[in-house]
Amino acid sequence: MNTSQKAAEVTGIDLSSFPKRQWNRFYYSNERFILGASGVVFLLALWELIVRVNLVDPLFTSSPARIWTAGIQYVSSEGFVNDFIASGSELLAGFGLALVIGIPLGIVMGWYPKFNYLVDPIFNFLYASPRIALVPLFIIWFGIGMGSKVAIIFLSSIFPIVFNTLMGVKTIDPVLLNVPRSYNAKDYQIFKTVVLPSSVPAIISGVRLGLGHALIGVVVGEMTAATMGVGHMMFTAGQTFQTDLVFVGLIIIAGFGVILTSLVQLLERHFDKWRVDIHK
Amino acid sequence: MAMKMPTEYKLVAEHVGIEYRVKRTGEYLQAVRDVSLQIKPQEFVCIVGPSGCGKSTFLNAVAGLLPFNKGHLILDGIKISGPGKDRAVVFQSPALLPWRTVVGNVKYGLELRGTDAAVMEEKSMAMIKLVGLGGNEHKYPNELSGGMQQRVNLARALASDPELLLLDEPFSALDAQTREVMQNELLRIWQETKKTAMFITHQIDEAVFLADRVIVLSKGPGSVVAADLEIKLPRPRNEATKADPEFLAKVAEIRELILNEKK
Numbered sequence: 001m002n003t004s005q006k007a008a009e010v011t012g013i014d015l016s017s018f019p020k021r022q023w024n025r026f027y028y029s030n031e032r033f034i035l036g037a038s039g040v041v042f043l044l045a046l047w048e049l050i051v052r053v054n055l056v057d058p059l060f061t062s063s064p065a066r067i068w069t070a071g072i073q074y075v076s077s078e079g080f081v082n083d084f085i086a087s088g089s090e091l092l093a094g095f096g097l098a099l100v101i102g103i104p105l106g107i108v109m110g111w112y113p114k115f116n117y118l119v120d121p122i123f124n125f126l127y128a129s130p131r132i133a134l135v136p137l138f139i140i141w142f143g144i145g146m147g148s149k150v151a152i153i154f155l156s157s158i159f160p161i162v163f164n165t166l167m168g169v170k171t172i173d174p175v176l177l178n179v180p181r182s183y184n185a186k187d188y189q190i191f192k193t194v195v196l197p198s199s200v201p202a203i204i205s206g207v208r209l210g211l212g213h214a215l216i217g218v219v220v221g222e223m224t225a226a227t228m229g230v231g232h233m234m235f236t237a238g239q240t241f242q243t244d245l246v247f248v249g250l251i252i253i254a255g256f257g258v259i260l261t262s263l264v265q266l267l268e269r270h271f272d273k274w275r276v277d278i279h280k
Numbered sequence: 281m282a283m284k285m286p287t288e289y290k291l292v293a294e295h296v297g298i299e300y301r302v303k304r305t306g307e308y309l310q311a312v313r314d315v316s317l318q319i320k321p322q323e324f325v326c327i328v329g330p331s332g333c334g335k336s337t338f339l340n341a342v343a344g345l346l347p348f349n350k351g352h353l354i355l356d357g358i359k360i361s362g363p364g365k366d367r368a369v370v371f372q373s374p375a376l377l378p379w380r381t382v383v384g385n386v387k388y389g390l391e392l393r394g395t396d397a398a399v400m401e402e403k404s405m406a407m408i409k410l411v412g413l414g415g416n417e418h419k420y421p422n423e424l425s426g427g428m429q430q431r432v433n434l435a436r437a438l439a440s441d442p443e444l445l446l447l448d449e450p451f452s453a454l455d456a457q458t459r460e461v462m463q464n465e466l467l468r469i470w471q472e473t474k475k476t477a478m479f480i481t482h483q484i485d486e487a488v489f490l491a492d493r494v495i496v497l498s499k500g501p502g503s504v505v506a507a508d509l510e511i512k513l514p515r516p517r518n519e520a521t522k523a524d525p526e527f528l529a530k531v532a533e534i535r536e537l538i539l540n541e542k543k
Contacts (some may be wrong), residue, residue, distance in 0.1 A: 175375045183345050183440065184363040185392045193388070197379050274341045274420045 062243040070244035071251070079233070084252075086229040087218050090146055094153025095214040102158045102210070103203060106165025111195065116166070127159045132220055139225050149221035149229070156217035158211035168202025169195055200271045208264050215257045290476045291342065291444055297476065298334065298341050298352030311337045314350070317495055319444075326479045326487035329497030329506075330541055335480045338371070338497075339448050342478065343369045354531040356443060358405060359485060365393065368437035370447040372431035376421040382408060382432050383417040389440040394510040407435040410469060427458040434466070437475060447479040451486070460519075463489060482540065484538070488530045489517060496534060499541045507537050 028036060044064045050056055051063035058066060074080050109116040131152065138148040174197060180190045222231030234249035298312040311334040319325050320363040327335045340346040342353055344363035355367070358478075368389065377387045385403040408417055411431040421429055430450055437445060447466075451459045463486060470477060480488050487494045488511055496507040511530055513521055521527055 089452065175371065176377065178345060178369075178371065178375075179375050179388065180392055181345055182363050182367075182369045183389045183392045184344075184365070189392055193392070197377070271379075274422070277516050 018259055044222065059241060062247050066244045067247045067251070070242075071248045074233075074245060076247050079228075081118060082228050083230045083233050086146075087222070087231060087253075090149040090153060090221065090229065091147070091214060091218050094150040094217060095157050097150070097154050098161055098210055098214065099160040099207065102161030102206075103165050106162040106167055106203070106206070107195065107199070108190075109162065110169025111167040112193075112197075121160070122157075123150045126155075127163075135220065144225040149218070149226070152221040153214050153217035156220070157210035157214035160213060161203075161206040164206025165199060165203045166211065168199030168206075171202070171251065172198050196270070201268070204264060204268045204271070208261060211257065211260055211264065215253055288320065290316075290321045290323070291478070292316045292354040293338075293342075293351065294354070296338070296341065296348050296353060298337050298346060298348045300346070301335075303315055310502045311500060312341075312348075314504045315497070316351075317505060317508065319478060321476055322474045324470060324477045324479065324490060325493045325495060326481055326491035326493075327495045327497060328481055328484055328487045328538070328540055329503060330499050331482055333497045333500035333503045333541075335482075335503075336448055339369075339446050339480050341479065341492055342444075343367055343446050345369075353461070355484050357459035359467045365442055366443040368440045368442035368444075370430075370434050370437045370445065370450045372449045372452060374421065374426075374433045376429060376436075378421050381418045381420055382413060382424070385421065385432050386435045386439050389436055393440070403439050404435075404443075407436070408432075410438065410472065411435040412465065425458075426454050427462055429463070430454065430462060434469070438469070438475070443476065444479045445475045447477060449482065458481040459486075464491065464518065467515075471516060484534045485522070485527075485531050488513075488527055488534065489521060494530070494534060496537050496541075506541060507534075509534065 047061075048064045049063060051058050053065075064242065133154075135148070135152055138151045142148040142151050176194050176198065177190065180194060185193075217230035218229070219234065221228040223235060226232040230249050230252050234246050237243075237245035238251065294316055296312060296315045297310065298363060299308050301307070302309050305379070315338060317325075319417060325486045327338065329335050338344060342355075344359065345359055345365065348415055355364075377388065380388065383401075384405050387400050387405045390400045405417070407412060411434055413428060413431050413435065416424065416428065416528065421432065424432070429478045431541060433450065451462050454462060467490060479490060491511050493510045494507075496504040496509070509530065513526055
């Protein structure tokens with residue numbers, strides 16, 4: 001007989017179910033977060049453990065505790081601010097340019113089939129080409145400064161944005177287009193009231209994919225001929241066996257990606273609020 | 281624009297032929313060969329015909345959504361050359377913008393014409409009430425049943441106050457009970473607004489129940505008018521109308537006509 005059963009006998013109230021039910025309710029309303037966090041904690045603990053029992057050499061694998069120490073040290077140094085500003089502004093310029101050019105281009109390509117036929121071969125060629133191998137050329141064209149990095153980020157991220165937007169526009173329900181047409185709507189009105197809103201989910205998924213490619217572009221762009229940036233720091237650290245610092249850079253970039261992705265998701269929910277029961 | 285001539289008819293179709301290009305083969309297909317008909321002001325006309333006879337194609341041409349290559353379509357003495365303010369379509373599928381609420385959808389036609397916001401609000405609210413959707417103004421289409429969605433579709437068309445209301449099989453996707461309710465509702469609304477209406481359907485009893493006149497198209501492609509029958513059933517009509525011998529006789533007559541067409 002456990003304590004809660006005893007309490008129930010004394011007071012006549014069944015206490016045993018209360019905390020349990022509360023815990024259940026808490027668990028089910030946060031199930032996704034709790035399971036996700038458990039997975040991360042388990043992985044980190046396992047990593048720390050195999051380093052502590054000397055199963056692997058921390059020089060090669062680092063460990064969560066070492067990364068934490070190195071992280072604090074790096075983030076509080078002056079180098080971090082410079083690296084972060086450099087990488088951040090490259091990302092902002094390259095990815096921003098991809099958005100500003102990619103979304104309208106995708107819409108126009110989806111709306112006017114003739115324009116699509118015109119540029120499609122060029123686009124497919126560029127998409128299939130290994131853009132990373134072009135980095136040396138970009139350095140010749142745009143210099144060793146920010147220009148070449150912005151170019152590689154732009155070229156990495158624009159394709160998913162264009163292709164998704166294009167598909168979004170192409171797959172609009174033709175019945176919906178007949179409504180504004182029957183009211184003699186002008187092209188820009190059809191764009192604003194039907195084309196844009198119904199392509200939003202496709203555009204946003206393109207933006208999310210593009211963001212991932214842009215972050216890879218940041219690191220790739222800083223591989224050669226860079227003097228600062230988080231990617232540059234990771235390479236230098238890697239070449240000098242500062243494994244801890246490589247992981248610090250990785251966490252900064254991935255963390256930045258996670259934050260930006262959740263911002264995009266917020267935007268998606270804002271536009272999708274008419275869809276009942278999808279946020280589960 | 282052509283000179284406006286006084287006319288006793290709302291809509292006149294003179295030897296209208298419509299052909300369109302089949303994308304897959306690249307060939308031209310004559311969907312409608314030679315259709316001539318007249319619709320009087322405040323008349324409710326139903327067009328029936330075997331499936332594939334081009335009745336929806338004809339409606340789309342009247343709406344200005346499809347070009348026609350032969351004949352003339354004249355509305356209030358003016359030749360139709362594209363979509364216009366004087367017509368509104370009630371589509372076969374509700375065709376509602378899913379990201380807009382009921383009132384947002386009803387407003388849509390007016391909004392595209394740059395109507396004043398206050399007028400737009402007032403008209404939309406009145407139409408929502410007229411079609412029996414009061415209290416649902418701020419729901420999204422996916423929160424409504426099929427019948428309610430079609431009411432919104434109808435309210436949107438009525439809100440723009442058209443001279444000619446074009447209804448393209450609006451009840452064909454509804455279940456039998458809802459369909460009957462909607463037929464009665466449509467008659468009630470039509471009696472209140474007295475809009476000239478052209479209603480396309482493949483359901484013969486629906487056509488006879490609703491219309492002042494039923495026009496039967498021949499088998500497509502290349503359809504022509506096969507018959508033009510006046511329905512003299514008294515109004516207002518209700519469920520009892522459907523037991524009227526006159527109603528049953530007309531339904532039988534049209535069924536016979538269409539069956540002969542199919543041979």
